[in-house]
Amino acid sequence: MGDEVAFVELDGVGMTFRGRTGAYQAVRDFNLELSEGEFFCLLGTSGCGKTTVMNMLAGFDAPTEGQIRLEGRPVRGPGADRGVVFQGHDSLYDWLTARDNIAFGLRLRGMGRAERRSIADRFLNMVGLAGQGGKHPSELSGGMKQRIQIARALANDPRMLLMDEPFGALDAMTRAVLQGELSRIWSENRKTVLFITHDIEEACALATRVGVMKRGPGGTLKAVVPLDLPYPRERTSDAFMASFRRVHELIHAEIHPQ
Ligand SMILES: Nc1ncnc2c1ncn2[C@@H]1O[C@H](COP(=O)(O)OP(=O)(O)OP(=O)(O)O)[C@@H](O)[C@H]1O
Ligand SMILES: [Mg+2]
Structure with missing residues (x-):
């Protein structure tokens, strides 16, 4: 009994890297719950900690603070239930x-x-x-x-796809084709997706919710914008453009802080 357990739960997650040059707190107090079947896009300026968050969820790095749980069980390492597409393209054999x-x-x-x-x-x-x-x-x-x-x-x-700027290196045509394919695969198979991108339009076209991170050090989730729009998304609709503007404002405030 009790409350329903979220499919994915990041609970007060933080990551402090310790190296020769000292300690750097890349991510701090990151809280997020994903329901099964969500398509969550994570945006934020370069260096804010997006890849760091994904690596912890993938199980490659353990958080130095807080806990990540999948269906209530703490993530202890990588698993076949989470498929990862890395930033860059050097992970092939x-x-x-x-x-x-x-x-x-x-x-x-x-x-x-x-x-x-x-x-x-x-x-x-x-x-x-x-x-x-x-x-x-x-x-x-x-x-x-x-x-x-x-x-x-x-x-x-996999049950969950973790994708770190997967379309970043692609030409516009291929990118548009793969955005459509990914959206179709997601809606047909109801996978849970965490998708990192710099592209606001891409995020608004794909996501059920867009999360914007605050810049680091101590990068954290600053705001979440729900996108309750039907698929395939009509990119010139007023509702789409309103969402685009909202996300743009949130990012812009991080690039040009007061
Ligand atoms: N292994 C590491 N050791 C020390 N610092 C690290 C390490 N990995 C990342 N960092 C630092 O943590 C911060 C966040 O890095 P991260 O790669 O998560 O950023 P990002 O949001 O993915 O950026 P980008 O959009 O450029 O890919 C950066 O300041 C980076 O220098
Ligand atoms: Mg990155």
């Missing part, structure tokens, strides 16, 4: 082909070769790289590697 990179997690789970290949090819196709599966990462452009990373995360069918 160079010795594996694009297809084998995508299928890597499926292989670890013991899936047979034919099924792995068919799933990998489906996602290669989805990210516009049909026929490129035999290439190695060193033979692919930055944007292509980024798309392989996205395909890899989706192919594993």
Whole structure:
């Protein structure tokens, strides 16, 4: 009995990095609850702590303060329930082909070769790289590697997607296509998504809620803007533009503090 447990809960989360040059409190008192199936976009100026928050939720770094819980259980490390798309595109295995990179997690789970290949090819196709599966990462452009990373995360069918500026390196056309695909995959499979971006329009097109962070040190969640608009979003509608302006004001205040 008792209160319903949030799917994801960041409870007073903080991160202080300690290095040779001393301690730096990157994130402080970060509180957020996500319900299952939400698409939460996290925005904030460069260096405010977005990637730090994602790394803690992914289980790569343990918070130095507070706690992160998934369905009520503390996060103790990475898990197949959380698929990660990293900022930048250097997380692929160079010795594996694009297809084998995508299928890597499926292989670890013991899936047979034919099924792995068919799933990998489906996602290669989805990210516009049909026929490129035999290439190695060193033979692919930055944007292509980024798309392989996205395909890899989706192919594993995790409950939650953690995406750190996944479309940042892509040209406008590919970006628009993948925004549409991601939105469709999300609405069909009701995955919970934490999506980091610098692009306010992208956030307003995709998110059920947009969170804006305060700049660091001590970066924290400053405001959350709910976006109760139907999908696919009509980017020229008054309601969309009002949301865009609201998020823009919040970010602008961080770039040009009083
Ligand atoms: N391993 C680390 N050791 C020390 N400081 C770190 C470490 N990782 C991040 N930081 C610092 O923490 C702060 C937040 O970094 P983070 O990468 O989370 O920012 P971000 O919001 O993702 O920025 P960007 O938009 O540029 O990707 C920065 O000041 C950064 O220098
Ligand atoms: Mg970052």
